[in-house]
Amino acid sequence: MEAVPRSLRILAPAALLAATLISLVIGLAIGGAAAERTLADPGTVVRYGLPAARTLVNVSMAVLIGALVTAVWALAPERKEWRTALDLAAGAAAVLTVASAATIIFTYVDVSAQPFSGDAAFGAGLAQFVTQLELGQLWLIELLLAAATTVLCFAVRDRRWALVALVAALATTLPLAQQGHAAGASGHAQAVNSLLVHLIGASVWLGGLVALVVVSRGMDRGRLATVTARYSTLALLAFIGVAASGVVSAWQRIGSFDALFGSGYGALVLLKVAALLGLGIAGVVWRRAAIPRLGGPRGARIFTWLVLAELAVMGAASGFAGALGRTATPLALESARDTGSPTVSPAEWLTGDPLPPELTAGSYVTVWKFDLAWILVCVFGAIFYLGGVIRLHRRGDRWPIGRTVAWLAGLAMLFYTTNGALNAYEQYLFSVHMLGHMMLTMLIPLVLVLGAPVTLALRAAEKRSDGSWGPREWILWLVQTPYSKVITHPAVAAVVFAGSLWVFYFTPIARWAASEHLGHQWMIIHFLISGYLFSLSMIGIDPVPYRFPYPLRIVILFATMAAHAFFGVTIMTGQGLLLADWYGAMGRTWGATPLEDQRTGGGIAWGIGELPTLALALIVAIQWSRSDDREQKRKDRAADRSGDAELRAYNEMLAKQAERDQRQVRR
Template sequence: MVNRAVRVLGPAVLLLVALIALFATLAYGGGAAAPELTRDPGALVRYGLPTAKLLFNIGAAGTIGALALAVFAFSRDEAGYGRALDVAAGSAALWAVASLASSLFSFLSLGASLTLDDRFGDAYAAYLTSIESGQAWLGTTLLAAAITVVCFGARNQVVILVTAIVGVLALIPISQQGHAAGSADHDAAVTAIWLHMVGAAVWLGGLITLALVRNVVAKERLVRLVERYSSLALACFVVVAVSGVVSAQIRIGSWEYLLSTYGVLVLVKSAALLALGLFGAVQRRIVIRRMADAPAGAEGRRFALLVVAELAFMGLASGVASGLARTRTPIPDTPASELTDPTPAELLTGRPLPPELTLERYLTTWDFDLLFTILCGFGLFFYLAGVWRLHRRGDRWPVHRTVLWVAGILLLFWITNGGVNAYEHYLFSAHMLAHMMLGMMVPVLLVPGAPVTLALRAIRKRQDGSRGAREWIMWAVHSKVAGVLANPIVAAVIFAGSLWVFYYSPLFSWATTDHVGHWWMVTHFLISGYLFVQALIGVDPVPYRAPYPLRLLLLLGTMAFHAFFGLAIMSGTGLLLADWYGAMGREWGPSALADQQAGGGIAWSVGEIPTVILAFVVAVMWSRDDSKEAKRRDRAAERDGDAELNAYNDMLAARSDRR
């Protein structure tokens, strides 16, 4: 009876509360009111669009959350794993249908009339294939439909992991529609919306999955699943809270607007999220322990009460969030193209041109990227937590590894959030400095930190056949893909070859003009540099470790390739991205071409500093390795009377006798 109540009442309460909250928000905030200056698309569209988006969010949450639990909480052989994938498949189907409905309502909201003739079909098809918002809805619909098919047919956990990653990335196109393109805060808003959607999806979808798998898992297994879900939910709460604060700050701006219509709705949503955070704290500290100690059957009532209450508050937060998307913000969301007298920099970047770059501004200016701020925060926290766990159980971890890792994370944070990030959209030289630091200096600090070794030592090994962080790291280290990428020759080719491929292809334009492309650029530079440095001086486990002569040869070859690239940029007489750096309207500093040539000098000179450090470290490691080998041979000779040398001399004597 309790199982049925959880499976039926929980999702029903979620949907009911979400719809009530949505319509109340629309009524209070005027999100569904008839427009005054444009054609009214009708009440069906005005209420249908936010309702479809609400179902879109719930479907996406059910999909991503169920896949996350399937990957990190269940073993492949238990019944709950199959049920979780069924939940993901059903949710993905809802996601696809709601996405298609949202595209239709979005098209109708532009002023089109719903008819059954060919002209409407042609116009709708043109919207889906030619207009940016229509393309986003179409792409998301196709991805959700593909995820539905995979979840119905696949059971391999690696395939499910890839599917979960695709689901997370499928939210990016819609997050890009949530803030006016070309406005000053567009990039920050897109990042905050996407992170908010991902965190809420894992949080809400995981809870829905727990409710729907309750009847196929035993009591002891349920306690373990709730523990694992609670860990995921805690991380999601941090992401949702931080991204929510950033989104509210962008749209509200100052304290004086906090009690505006939009501000009051933000407060209601924040109260619901704080209540959910309180539920999570109670869950981690009280409910899980009582569930473990309760007699058979009694734990179900506590679980049911907790799940239904959490789903009700999640429904409230989801409904208000969907209504907020249709509510006018206190600060106008005006793209640069609609400004009275926009500057070239504002038309290109959405922001005014910053003041002239100086060393002081390089060090004190901040332009925060929420994604990399959170990643750096998590990277610092989990590494130090791992070191602390080893310390508590009496194990030692070298202090210099911790110092290097912390320094690398702090440098990564400054590159992605500091003055370099603030000026790289306007100066090629700042962009090249970011590239060199991300691809070479940051990995030189991070690789000796040995994060994989620390994780394998600090994270508890699972015994139930499921895959946690430790098991997935082990799989990644021993996978065929890792074997190829970790090969020193492959890593060197990727590291050096990507210089030419990136700067002399459309990738450079995409990474400069599109925020998602910027994410890709930073990730690529960091990973390619990390793989190369790992192949040279890494101590983490890898499928193949090259001999030291080959390492030095690869390093020298890469250094020469790198210097040649820098000289090519320095001696170039044409701008690589003339319609961007050459059209910025910048009156201070060097010309666009001179600045580009300075960027080539940075690639040649600054980029060689980490190379020299690497060469020195490789030489020291080689020397120490030879010393260790000599000591090993000396100890062996003491034990066996130098049997190896005697055998070698006997072999030479025998050859001499035969001749």
């Protein structure tokens, strides 16, 4: 007998779509986006059609991501629920593709003031829009990503390929995150990351609930309770991300409480806040009251009413979000380079942000530049780790306090590097950039590795028995893949660790990472991972397929130290700027000259950068000594158990050999 009525699979999408459309129309009226423009009005069809198409993009993307996350995290491929989830994802990806194409056409008509037509001139203008203008290029990328994800979702049915499809689906959020109101204004990086967190969190939350409704067909009450509990965990994390990013994004666009309560944009923000609070209350009801009762006789009724109510509120939030995207913000969010003002400084022209005050010793404590995405990475990393430690403690298992301290210290350093003065000044001073680089690739990974997070996760995570994969199963698969065996091999890790310096700074990659938001985020992730894998291969506690013997590890460490020193000396003695059109064009009137600052950065790479490597060598030496001690103790215990039988046998062999030698001499 099914746990929920069949009518729910009709009522749930209807409630979502109806609430979305109604709130979208109301939101357009409140924000003023539905009013006819005095100049270059695109017409009623575009005024309503563009936000409707954009909202459909958001909802279909949410269902796509939510369905794939649910399949990968909560469902078993051997069950019908798995195929249902992938079919839902494929359908949502197809809708996303069509909605993206429609949005491209509506957007072109809106920005060009050209009426829609089927003639060659309109097609040529549309082609120019998607190939030469950034907004059109972003929508073209969105369209191509959606089409590729559609093919993947229709083609794959294997668990691992479903993970590939999920990565492709998550990539569809990137072009949208770069189109927000504040994406091109001051604070571009913070705005893009906040919007990215918001999109992913909302997608997992909304799309996961839709997927839960669709895959509930054929489930018994016990199975429904299990899958719902897994979704509830994801929804809680998504709620935190959506709430935090929503506050940051709204404040960047409003800037004051007067604007919050005195503008159409502020009114829509308040409506979204009300919807978010309602969803938060629904989440509490799910976790405290509903899930424990799903297996009972009234479980189906409770599930049905809660789902309908939550989807209706989610639809309202989605509609208001679509209207917000078309509503003028109280703050003028225009990039400095786009204002045309003659007073724009070179630093503002290059980075979009004003030049910070002169760097002093106190600036390393007082100046901050927060990044919500990396704040959440650090916070969730600490919560999950401490949660694992607490679970082990309740089970009666011990976990060394030193590992916990090391992990939290590493996250604290990561938090400071991505949110403190290093993040505020690294775009303007090569020396600060190099200091942050050394932190990301050498010091932070070294401390994080000592926390042994993989070992903790394998010990704390529960083993699943229903055919689905949770944290334990995914981690076990990940550490055993051929790719993992290659990148964790000590030789490969050492080459990537040392070679990345040269490839990064002496190729156009450095310019890309300096000027593009995506490139900067890639730089942080790459250097963190490369440093982590190298430290793991040298001193890691977590299991890896192969490690070099201790003497060879020392040799590798000194070889990488030499490579770093040679790199630092090369930077220090260089006569030209590495990024002359960036660090040399900031127009700073304080601090060292760009070339002197670059030489300081080379000194940091040579001097300060070697300290973590020396610490690695010291830890390897200590581990080597302890390994010898353990081996000697093992031999002593074996001798105690056998009564030194091995030693007596060895002495008897020597005595017989001496006696044989004496007989040969007498002959």
